[in-house]
Amino acid sequence: MKRTLIALAVAGAAVATGVNAGELYNQDGTTLTLGGRAEARMSIKDGDVLDKSRVRINVSGKQEISDDLYGVGFYEAEYTTSDRDEDGNENDDSSSIEHRYAYAGLGGNFGEITYGKNDAALGVITDFTDIMDYHGAKASDKLNSADRIDNLLAYKGDFNDLSVKAAYRFADRDESYDSIDDNDADAFSLSGIYTVADTGLAIGLGYADEDDKANQWMLTASYTWNDLYVSALYSAADLDNTDNDYDGFELAASYKMEKTVFYVTYNNGQVDDGHISSTVSDEFADSDNLAFEVAYFFKPNFRGYVSYDFNMLDDDEVGNAAAEDEAVLGLRYDF
Template sequence: MKRTLIALAVAGAAVATGVNAGELYNQDGTTLSLGGRAEARMSIKDGDVSDVSRVRVNVSGKQEISDDLYGVGFYEAQYTTNDLDANGNSNSESSSIEHRYAYAGLGGNFGEITYGKNDAALGVITDFTDIMDYHGAKASKKLESADRIDNLLSYKGDFNDLSVKAAYRFADRTISTDGNDYDDNDADAFSLSGIYTVADTGLAIGLGYADQNDLANQWMLTASYTWNDLYVSALYSAADLDDTDNDYDGFELAASYTMDKTVFYVTYNKGELDDGHVAFFDADDLAVEVAYFFKPNFRGYVSYDFNMLDDDEVGDAAAEDEAVLGLRYDF
């Protein structure tokens, strides 16, 4: 079973990107589909309310070339009502549009190869514990080149019970300081991951590695177990962020239980950073959530994050608890 199928089984009626997409055209081997979500989200911190709603729209196309080969293209944009800072605070005067995905490629029995803006190899590993609608996933920070990023050549393939993914991020081309030629700034990076599902046991194990120009690297190990309506998972992440003692260790535990149309979630996140880094920070929180699926593509949820960071060390804003009320429609 693929990891995406495990995630669907956990949520009971959860809808992943593309699963509920509506087919717009299907003729002569060409398929075009439209999907996305509209999500109203109210964030409450210290009694103050912020609108953190968002809308995603994606278009996917597939062209059959032969019995063993097809072409694929995918684009997804996200509109958010507010821009959030690192502490989750919003600016009511601001909004943004993000181009989340934009790639094309070839696929077949060998797997699928794409180029553009896409997920690198560690996202499928962090998906094991990133199961909540809003909170959680604070301790599984990824290197930038191992996350969703542009200028990425990626491969994914399924081989019986083993799923593999590999990605290479090319260094961006920039003009040299003297303006006479181009410089790629030596920022090439790669990431690898594999997920093995033990047949007929409910057990899945994942391992991932990323290297960013030999200056930073990261390991991730994860496992999950599904038994009827119960799902539990754990993740460990270790990152060496540069050639000093700037290291990061992160732990995540996650569980969910499905009862008819209601899904209960709980996650614990603990991350410790030896020194400051722009994309990594300390985390210590317990998050709980209840989601009710009116229909497979329409849910409401209440999510609460108990933030256990010391406000004397990180400041009041970074240590604040947060409650979120949400309604999500997938199409």
């Protein structure tokens, strides 16, 4: 999922366009770049195949306003062509488009402030263990308002070895015939990542709150030594609006051997409601899985990978489909 491997400990400081974006225009302080990926993904469960291929395209613009101020705009869409969704159900339309990002803002020595659809503050924390091309990241569920979401005012800044993010998600407005009101769902999220200089160690902490109805915090750490990367994450959520709590932890490691990268992750998350099959809204669900992946980089921007997920949930509790192992074959081209 990430364009580089060893830099995952400070992934939150990276710009969304990635290292392979191509410059389309650069004149008079205006820069326009195009980036994205094309990814063929074959998912195999119990011998049956589902096409999960996708294409992402993004456009990024930057305008120098003065020596200390610039304007920025970013848009990214994801296209899928399968006539079935992630659960294998038929879609009404044979193609699907998701508008992943759409924001604009101002930046300078103070950092960058944006408004629109963007990442809130917890994504940079879950990036520590979300290192595989396909599997993993099963126990790092986030409150919706702390993930990628619209109506978001976001700030990010770097201060020597410390990177910080702060985001405020405004409640959606409802305009009925005789009144204008909102859904009382204001939310905020905060995070910080500290990289200990010359040690390979990075530590991250994040917190999110949804209008005093639910809150979540995360703690993560990573260590990089030459071509070896290891990380761990713990997540806890107090879901007062559903009378459920959530605890999850993830362990992840990768090792680079020339053009081949080996990955392994273990995820375990549980909703504390007395039975393992529960799902809290669409945000939190139980998980217990061990995943392995091997990726071969033909070129820095073109890779092939094989990923396998050992699902250890009890099918008597969650159903056979939710407890099935999954193998994925993929080819990915970044541009």
